[in-house]
Amino acid sequence: QVQLVESGGGLVQAGDSLRLSCAASGRFFNSYVLGWFRQAPGKERTFVACINWSTGSTNYADSLKGRFTISRDNAKNTVTLQMNSLKPEDTAVYYCAAAPYGRRWSDLGGMDYWGKGTLVTVSS
Secondary structure, three states: OEEEEEEOOEEEEOOOOEEEEEEEEEOOOOOEEEEEEEEOOOOOEEEEEEEEOOOOOEEEOHHHEOOEEEEEEOOOOEEEEEEOOOOHHHOEEEEEEEEEOOOOOOOHHHOOEEOOOEEEEEEO
16 A cells, blocks of 8 residues: 655735645655546646656656646655746635556546645635
8 A cells, every 4th residue: 555645735816836745654655656636626637747766767747747747856755847827717725646657647537645635725
């Protein structure tokens, strides 16, 4: 079992930056990919970014490239999402997820583990 715990959410103003963290614990393998999804009020959960735990290779939702950066700290078993130039439309609950390498991150059902989420609210 892998446990994922998100932190760092909060209320910010448009244009601000925010850093989210996901602490992973439990039986954890280098073959995993970790990443983030988000779910805005009344909308479906969508992919944000992911990172290969072993290689550090990253992938982003096209619309977020250049503003969001995902990174990992293998020593601390932590994945970080740095969000810059935040917009009101970035308001959502952000979820950390983990899946074995090879799963499609466009498929929510392919994720093996989920965190409980952290709320990010961006005011205009």
